[in-house]
Amino acid sequence: MDLTVVYGVIRDEYDFDRDGTPVPHKLVPFFIGKHGPFTERIPTTPDWGQELARRVAALKVSLQSLPT
Amino acid sequence: MTPFNPTALLAMLLTFYPLVSVAELQRARRERPDYFAGGVLFGTTGEKLRLPDGRVFDLIFDASNPDPTRRRWQVIEPGPGRPDDETFPLERGPFTPIDGSTWPVPSPTPIFTPLVAGALATLGDADGLFGRAASTITEASSPAALTTMFHSTIDKAEGTVGSSRNRLNAADPSDIIVASGGQAPTINKHEGDYTEEPPRDGPPRPVPIPEPRRPELS
Numbered sequence: 001m002d003l004t005v006v007y008g009v010i011r012d013e014y015d016f017d018r019d020g021t022p023v024p025h026k027l028v029p030f031f032i033g034k035h036g037p038f039t040e041r042i043p044t045t046p047d048w049g050q051e052l053a054r055r056v057a058a059l060k061v062s063l064q065s066l067p068t
Numbered sequence: 069m070t071p072f073n074p075t076a077l078l079a080m081l082l083t084f085y086p087l088v089s090v091a092e093l094q095r096a097r098r099e100r101p102d103y104f105a106g107g108v109l110f111g112t113t114g115e116k117l118r119l120p121d122g123r124v125f126d127l128i129f130d131a132s133n134p135d136p137t138r139r140r141w142q143v144i145e146p147g148p149g150r151p152d153d154e155t156f157p158l159e160r161g162p163f164t165p166i167d168g169s170t171w172p173v174p175s176p177t178p179i180f181t182p183l184v185a186g187a188l189a190t191l192g193d194a195d196g197l198f199g200r201a202a203s204t205i206t207e208a209s210s211p212a213a214l215t216t217m218f219h220s221t222i223d224k225a226e227g228t229v230g231s232s233r234n235r236l237n238a239a240d241p242s243d244i245i246v247a248s249g250g251q252a253p254t255i256n257k258h259e260g261d262y263t264e265e266p267p268r269d270g271p272p273r274p275v276p277i278p279e280p281r282r283p284e285l286s
Contacts, residue, residue, distance in 0.1 A: 029070070029102075035073065035075045035076055035079065036073060036076050037070055037071065037073065037076065037102075038076050038079075038080065038103075039070055039100070039102035039103065040100075041099075041100070055083075055084075058083045058084075059079050059080070059083050061083070062078075062079040062080075062082040062083045063075070063079050065082070066075065066078065066079065066082075
């Protein structure tokens with residue numbers, strides 16, 4: 001199974017919590033092989049790249065568990 | 069709007085929502101709306117997704133099962149399918165009823181009767197054999213022989229046991245008791261302190277060796 005990750009344009013967006021405070025996050029679209037698009041919203045923190053990598057790795061595991 | 073991809077949706081649900089329930093599905097719809105492509109949840113328990121183009125997907129297998137371990141995520145499109153689905157194509161109409169005259173007529177010649185008759189013929193006089201075996205079993209099952217043997221053995225044993233029991237009842241052990249009492253003084257005679265000198269401990273005394281005779285010098 002091809003699990004090559006191809007990322008789209010990453011955008012900075014904001015959500016608002018209950019107090020109306022804007023909470024920044026990054027909207028990351030990507031493909032894993034021929035599957036997608038996946039769209040993950042990663043909170044904008046200094047280690048957001050590691051969080052994105054963790055989610056992508058978990059999605060790869062799930063894709064490999066699916067029947068082909 | 070992000071295009072809908074069933075595989076991406078299923079992988080996302082499997083990855084980030086291990087607990088399969090309608091509540092978790094609604095949470096996923098709220099936290100990751102892009103995977104649902106603007107569709108809405110509906111159905112008897114809210115486990116179905118209707119996309120803006122009208123397509124419907126079932127997202128939870130056995131959603132009404134109270135046992136959560138029986139439920140699992142799925143993304144399948146139920147219903148009759150698309151009109152252009154050629155997996156099981158239907159015959160184009162108009163339909164015509166089946167002509168019964170085209171079916172083969174059963175042969176009047178019996179097929180299985182000769183087979184069974186031939187098999188029975190190979191068995192020979194099976195009825196007579198079974199009859200003789202049955203009579204043998206009946207004779208062997210008669211209790212007459214067992215009754216005769218019972219009377220000649222067990223019944224006699226009862227009389228023998230009775231006489232032995234009577235002899236035991238008539239036996240008087242008083243003489244044995246008296247004889248035992250008479251032996252008591254003999255036994256008591258040996259009751260008392262041990263007065264004999266105990267043997268010495270230690271190595272045995274050396275036996276004196278006589279000196280050799282000295283030769284006489286002249």
